[in-house]
Amino acid sequence: MKSMFVIEKKIIMNFFNYAQRVNEECIIRIDENEWHIRVMDPSDISLIDISMKKENFNEYHLNFDNYNDTELKIAVNVEDIYKGIKKLGDPVVINIDESKICVGDANNTVFGFLLLNTDLYRDDWKLPDIYHPLSFKMDGILLKKIIKNAKDVGDYVKIETIDSNKIEFSSSNLEDMEAKYRTVLERDRGIKEIDYKERGKAILSLGYLYPVSRAFGKKSIVETHIGINVPVKLCIEDMGIYIEYFLAPVKIEDEKKYTVPPMDFNKLKTMKRIKTIKKFIENYRGCYHYSYKIPIEILNILKYEERKFLENVGKEINGYLVIYQ
Numbered sequence: 046m047k048s049m050f051v052i053e054k055k056i057i058m059n060f061f062n063y064a065q066r067v068n069e070e071c072i073i074r075i076d077e078n079e080w081h082i083r084v085m086d087p088s089d090i091s092l093i094d095i096s097m098k099k100e101n102f103n104e105y106h107l108n109f110d111n112y113n114d115t116e117l118k119i120a121v122n123v124e125d126i127y128k129g130i131k132k133l134g135d136p137v138v139i140n141i142d143e144s145k146i147c148v149g150d151a152n153n154t155v156f157g158f159l160l161l162n163t164d165l166y167r168d169d170w171k172l173p174d175i176y177h178p179l180s181f182k183m184d185g186i187l188l189k190k191i192i193k194n195a196k197d198v199g200d201y202v203k204i205e206t207i208d209s210n211k212i213e214f215s216s217s218n219l220e221d222m223e224a225k226y227r228t229v230l231e232r233d234r235g236i237k238e239i240d241y242k243e244r245g246k247a248i249l250s251l252g253y254l255y256p257v258s259r260a261f262g263k264k265s266i267v268e269t270h271i272g273i274n275v276p277v278k279l280c281i282e283d284m285g286i287y288i289e290y291f292l293a294p295v296k297i298e299d300e301k302k303y304t305v306p307p308m309d310f311n312k313l314k315t316m317k318r319i320k321t322i323k324k325f326i327e328n329y330r331g332c333y334h335y336s337y338k339i340p341i342e343i344l345n346i347l348k349y350e351e352r353k354f355l356e357n358v359g360k361e362i363n364g365y366l367v368i369y370q
Contacts, residue, residue, distance in 0.1 A: 047142045048075070048117060051104035054135040054150075059262065059284050060097050061127040066256040067093045067290075069124035070161060072168040075141075076116040077107055082123075083168045091253045092170055094289040101285045103136055120161035121146060129156035173291055177270035177278065179245030181212055182238040183230070185258075185265030185281065191228060192258040196251045198225030201295060204271060205246035212236060216251075237266075245271035248295040257290055341366060 064071055064082050071084035082095040099105050107117060119141065126148060130137055134150040141147075149155035195202040195216035203215045207229065216226040230236045257279075261267065265283035274294060281288040341361065355366055 047140055048108050049104065049106045049141075050102055050139045051136050052102045052139070054130065054133060054137050056097070056101050056284050056286070057137050057139070058127065058130055059260070060095060060286055061123045061130065062260045063093065063095050063257070063281075063283075063286070063288055065124045065127050066260055067091060070120065070122050070166065072118060072120050072163060072166050074116050074118050074168070075107060083170060083172075085170055086253065090250070090293050091257075092172070092291045093257070094172060095286060096288075097286050117141065118163055119146065120163045120166045121158060122161065125158055126156075129158070132156070172289060173276055173278075175270075175272060175275050175278065177245065177272045177275070178241075178243040179206055179272070180240045180268060180270045181236050182266060182268045183236050185261035185267045185283065186263050187230075187235060188267050188269075189258045189261040192251065192255055194228075195226050196255045200251055201248050202251055202254065203246070203248045204269070204277075206241065206244050209241040210239065212239070244273075246273060247271050247277045249277060249292055250295060253292055 060080065060082075064084060067086045068084045071082055074081045078099055080097045083093070085092045109117065126146065130148050133148065133154055133156075134152050136150070138149045138151075139146065140149075143160075145157050145159050147155055147157045191214050192202060195214065199216035200218050201216065203213075203217070205213055207213050210232040211229055212231075213227070213229050215228075218225075232239050260283075261281070262283045265281055268280040270278040270280070274296060276291045276293050279288070279290040279292075281290065360366070
């Protein structure tokens with residue numbers, strides 16, 4: 046029997062857009078409450094789970110061939126369907142029978158796509174149950190911009206906490222580990238909410254994260270969950286569509302590649318100390334994981350603005366101002 050659905054173009058495009066960012070072919074499960082996709086990328090690095098509730102549709106007519114069926118399970122090329130819907134007007138009408146899925150509009154423009162063999166695909170992955178000590182929420186459009194800036198200069202993005210109110214994003218290549226891009230967001234200044242139980246850090250491949258971020262809409266909200274050496278989870282709400290995206294981090298065998306030992310200012314003469322600190326302040330946002338251990342008495346020689354800046358980014362420990370970037 047044929048099933049028929051009517052939905053706004055922007056919503057159904059959004060649904061297929063997220064799926065195609067991970068895998069161009071997948072299974073769609075349709076029941077009386079929602080459309081659902083769960084698919085892993087071909088290299089088994091990332092997993093996406095997408096659900097779109099019945100309330101998003103203008104019309105929702107689901108029919109089964111067998112009386113005992115509770116869901117419709119089809120395999121499709123989501124990339125081809127996305128391209129077809131892109132050429133249609135609004136709203137989009139979707140018809141599904143035993144062999145094909147047809148998408149059309151009020152102007153009688155119709156594209157038909159053969160259904161794929163569901164036996165050749167799987168969607169039975171269990172969502173990882175992982176402890177993430179850090180989570181933060183922000184606008185998807187801002188995160189999209191940060192990831193785009195990182196992708197322009199590097200292959201990886203590093204996300205970690207500076208403290209319970211600040212999140213740092215930096216981009217580099219694994220070969221030289223020199224930061225090409227860096228930005229820090231704070232609670233209520235880019236970060237809407239932070240749930241901080243303990244420090245979190247992850248290095249992610251932009252080859253996987255960047256394509257998914259391109260789907261983030263202008264009104265999307267992204268909640269990022271991070272641990273240490275565990276998959277990162279992005280929970281995305283975008284135009285009534287709910288997405289959970291899991292991405293395995295890059296495992297670093299030698300953590301020293303990512304840091305430079307603290308600079309001991311006691312070994313520098315006074316003027317050299319001042320020059321080094323001033324240079325540090327000038328290049329603060331462009332530096333990558335340099336750490337500084339500055340005797341507190343040195344701060345009194347600096348200008349007021351310079352001293353306040355260092356006090357804001359550092360932490361006093363045993364007579365030293367310690368700064369980790």
